[in-house]
Amino acid sequence: MTTTATREAEVFVPGHITGFFSAHHTDDPATTGSRGAGLTITTGVKLEVCRGPTVSPGITLNGKSISIDAVDNVIDRLDIDDINVNAQTALPLGAGFGVSGAMTLGVAFGSNAVADKTNTRAESALITAAHCAEVRAGTGLGDVVAQARGGFPIRVEPGAPHVGQLDGITATPRVEYCSFGTVSTESVLNADTNTLTTAGEQALETLQSTPTAAQFMTLAHQFGVEAELMTPKAQEVIADVQTAGGTAAMAMLGNTVFALGNDLSAAGYDPVVCQTHSGGVSIQQQGNYQTGGQHNPRTIEHSS
Ligand SMILES: Nc1ncnc2c1ncn2[C@@H]1O[C@H](COP(=O)(O)OP(=O)(O)O)[C@@H](O)[C@H]1O
Numbered sequence: 420m421t422t423t424a425t426r427e428a429e430v431f432v433p434g435h436i437t438g439f440f441s442a443h444h445t446d447d448p449a450t451t452g453s454r455g456a457g458l459t460i461t462t463g464v465k466l467e468v469c470r471g472p473t474v475s476p477g478i479t480l481n482g483k484s485i486s487i488d489a490v491d492n493v494i495d496r497l498d499i500d501d502i503n504v505n506a507q508t509a510l511p512l513g514a515g516f517g518v519s520g521a522m523t524l525g526v527a528f529g530s531n532a533v534a535d536k537t538n539t540r541a542e543s544a545l546i547t548a549a550h551c552a553e554v555r556a557g558t559g560l561g562d563v564v565a566q567a568r569g570g571f572p573i574r575v576e577p578g579a580p581h582v583g584q585l586d587g588i589t590a591t592p593r594v595e596y597c598s599f600g601t602v603s604t605e606s607v608l609n610a611d612t613n614t615l616t617t618a619g620e621q622a623l624e625t626l627q628s629t630p631t632a633a634q635f636m637t638l639a640h641q642f643g644v645e646a647e648l649m650t651p652k653a654q655e656v657i658a659d660v661q662t663a664g665g666t667a668a669m670a671m672l673g674n675t676v677f678a679l680g681n682d683l684s685a686a687g688y689d690p691v692v693c694q695t696h697s698g699g700v701s702i703q704q705q706g707n708y709q710t711g712g713q714h715n716p717r718t719i720e721h722s723s
Pocket residue numbers: 485486487488489511512513514515516517518519520556558559601602603604605672673
């Protein structure tokens with residue numbers, strides 16, 4: 420039996436729920452992005468990334484082969500078409516949790532962790548590659564930089580690292596959400612974004628003067644109304660939460676309603692419960708394993 424070394428890494432990227440945003444397009448994806456605010460959540464995407472002579476290239480999400488434009492873009496950009504990615508998530512794709520951003524950022528970090536030591540990149544280069552890939556795909560403007568930071572990010576200035584600017588709200592609330600399906604981010608971003616951008620800029624100014632979780636929720640709800648982005652289902656659920664004395668908002672951009680504390684369950688819903696995530700993208704494991712042609716990730720040996 421011939422023995423060959425395969426490199427493997429496990430990466431976790433938190434989900435990201437945008438509460439409000441404004442869109443800022445330029446002719447360069449690195450300076451294109453959004454301003455706004457959202458929160459990263461403990462429910463996210465876990466990616467096992469492998470590279471080696473016995474590894475067949477490909478991407479799966481929850482066991483099924485998947486095609487996500489932003490992921491294809493980052494693979495091209497970083498020239499990493501020899502990796503295998505096995506991603507798992509409890510989050511729905513296309514429903515406003517930044518799963519496309521998480522996949523793209525996770526592939527960038529994972530591929531770097533399994534690259535030859537002479538071919539590694541610094542974090543800012545990987546985040547920039549993932550951000551530009553999402554912008555080019557038209558599926559996100561600010562998820563990647565928010566997911567790289569973690570916590571409760573405020574996107575003060577748009578764009579990739581060294582261009583954009585991030586701040587945050589110092590709170591780690593419990594989060595509840597109910598998802599009812601997808602909204603096409605590409606369709607919203609390709610349409611006229613003037614109304615949403617005016618609403619998003621006003622919300623950001625108010626949040627910066629009172630950067631609290633409660634203020635964020637009030638502004639996120641108001642943004643959904645003013646930007647005319649609310650789905651009928653989101654309107655119905657948010658109205659029920661208000662009747663029960665709480666605050667809820669639509670996740671941008673998905674047919675998803677989120678709330679802090681227990682505001683959805685107090686209104687009689689049965690939400691998924693998670694927490695604000697304390698950190699950003701992280702490499703959980705990384706190492707080599709030996710195989711005689713069989714891929715068995717459980718035999719991973721840690722390397723420093
Ligand atoms: N089954 C699917 N449902 C939704 N999107 C999908 C699916 N399969 C592939 N995609 C692709 O995934 C991307 C989803 O992007 P986006 O709507 O921004 O999702 P998210 O809100 O999860 O980040 C799009 O490029 C879309 O074409």
